[in-house]
Amino acid sequence: MADNQERLVGSNIKGEESALEQALRPKTLKDFIGQHRVREQIDVLLTAARHRNTPADHILLSGPPGLGKTTLALILASEMQAPIRITSGPAITHAGDLAAILSSLVEGEILFLDEIHRLPRPAEELLYLAMEDFRVDVVVGKGPGATAIPLQLPHFTLVGATTRAGLLPGPLRDRFGFTAHLDFYDDKELAQVILRSAALLEIDIHTDAITEISGRSRGTPRIANRLLRRVRDYAQVKASPSISLADAKAALEMYEVDEMGLDRLDRGVLVALVERFNGGPVGLSTLAIAVGEEIETVESVAEPFLVRNGLMARTSRGRVATAAGFAHIGRTPPAQFASLFDTPAPDA
Numbered sequence: 100m101a102d103n104q105e106r107l108v109g110s111n112i113k114g115e116e117s118a119l120e121q122a123l124r125p126k127t128l129k130d131f132i133g134q135h136r137v138r139e140q141i142d143v144l145l146t147a148a149r150h151r152n153t154p155a156d157h158i159l160l161s162g163p164p165g166l167g168k169t170t171l172a173l174i175l176a177s178e179m180q181a182p183i184r185i186t187s188g189p190a191i192t193h194a195g196d197l198a199a200i201l202s203s204l205v206e207g208e209i210l211f212l213d214e215i216h217r218l219p220r221p222a223e224e225l226l227y228l229a230m231e232d233f234r235v236d237v238v239v240g241k242g243p244g245a246t247a248i249p250l251q252l253p254h255f256t257l258v259g260a261t262t263r264a265g266l267l268p269g270p271l272r273d274r275f276g277f278t279a280h281l282d283f284y285d286d287k288e289l290a291q292v293i294l295r296s297a298a299l300l301e302i303d304i305h306t307d308a309i310t311e312i313s314g315r316s317r318g319t320p321r322i323a324n325r326l327l328r329r330v331r332d333y334a335q336v337k338a339s340p341s342i343s344l345a346d347a348k349a350a351l352e353m354y355e356v357d358e359m360g361l362d363r364l365d366r367g368v369l370v371a372l373v374e375r376f377n378g379g380p381v382g383l384s385t386l387a388i389a390v391g392e393e394i395e396t397v398e399s400v401a402e403p404f405l406v407r408n409g410l411m412a413r414t415s416r417g418r419v420a421t422a423a424g425f426a427h428i429g430r431t432p433p434a435q436f437a438s439l440f441d442t443p444a445p446d447a
Contacts, residue, residue: 123296123324124170126177132295133288133320134167137279141171144277145178154207155179156276157230157257159215161264163403165321166281168260172211175258183209188217197222198235198250206253215259216266223271230257230274283318283407286310292320293327302331303341311347317360317404329354359408359427364392366428368401369410372420373430380417 125131128142141158148155155175160168176183184204191197197218204210212218218226229235233252259275261267272278284292290313297304304327312330316323333350334342355363371389372379383402387394392401402418405411410424425432 123299124173125295126174128174128178130295131167131170131174132291133284134281137171137281140277140279141175145175148179154181154254154256157259157274159259159261159264159267159272159275159278160281161261161278162281163283163319164262165319166283167320168281169211169213172209172258172260175256176209179207179209179256181207181209181256183211185211185213187213188215188219191218191222193219194221194225197225201225201229201235201252201255202250204253204255207255208253209256209258211258211260213260214262215271216261216263223268226257227270227274284316284320284323285318286313289313289316289318289320289323292323296324296327300328300331302327304330305341305343307344308342308347311344311351315351315356315358315360322360326351326354326356360404361427364390364396365401365405367392368397369405369420369424370428372411372418373425373428378425378432379419380414381419382417386418 128138128145131138144158145155158175160171162168172185173183182205184200186200191200200210225235229252233254235250235252236248257275264272264280290309293304293309293312293316296302297309308330312326313323316326330342330347330350333353334346337346339346351357355366357366361369367390368386371386372381375389376386383398384394387397390397402411402413405424406413408423409421410427412419412421420432422432
């Protein structure tokens with residue numbers, strides 16, 4: 100009984116968080132903050148499609164998680180006044196799963212396929228024909244007596260999203276009429292995102308607190324909105340009528356998000372690399388074991404941010420900490436490893 104209650108509470112919390120995220124998503128291109136070049140290109144593409152009264156070309160959106168790929172797909176449907184079907188690569192295990200989805204689409208519908216790089220190969224090959232000729236071949240029967248029956252599909256728009264565009268095969272990439280790459284946001288853009296979200300959530304927050312949160316959001320709107328909600332929770336518990344800079348700093352410190360945006364996992368990886376392995380080089384699997392995390396988690400979550408901020412480097416011999424990485428946790432790089440770092444050790 101207790102376990103069921105815990106699961107129910109956990110489910111309710113996740114549902115509330117998801118509802119908040121949905122509420123904070125912009126509904127139009129005009130409301131979408133950042134990604135100016137991509138936004139302008141998509142606006143031209145959609146306007147031209149509306150003038151021709153035809154579905155838009157297939158669109159591929161690539162970039163790190165949390166930058167707005169799903170939001171843009173929903174905006175596309177809204178701007179085109181078209182229904183949208185949402186699925187993902189891992190959810191499609193057989194070509195038949197994809198054929199069932201495609202055959203149930205209506206004219207002009209948008210199919211959003213998240214993590215398209217994880218689509219099974221047979222389904223991928225089926226998608227080639229669907230994207231190009233708007234038909235699929237349904238195989239009836241087995242063995243020598245099997246026959247392929249062509250099934251005509253309505254004209255639809257496929258919006259694919261991927262965090263690893265390099266894993267997409269060339270023939271699939273070439274079938275998209277427009278490809279866009281989303282970049283990380285700067286602090287000013289994130290401040291605009293936080294200001295907009297604060298207004299929607301009816302949060303009274305000081306300008307310097309917004310600046311503090313944006314500086315720790317790792318260039319990602321999703322993280323900025325999540326930190327804003329946690330800071331709001333802290334201020335609410337402390338009965339602060341409005342969120343001040345002191346509230347923001349105290350809340351983020353409590354949630355273990357430092358001045359650069361490093362969280363517990365990031366700092367754990369950096370501390371292990373510096374203190375246990377003397378700055379490296381060390382293999383990824385060994386590093387993951389040292390922090391008690393899965394290899395994929397360290398590689399896809401912590402490592403990109405640490406490398407992007409110059410705190411860690413990838414070499415042919417393994418991962419190494421840079422001078423900035425040593426300095427960030429208050430350590431000095433050993434003189435014998437000075438050549439591995441971006442600045443020499445003081446006593447070198």
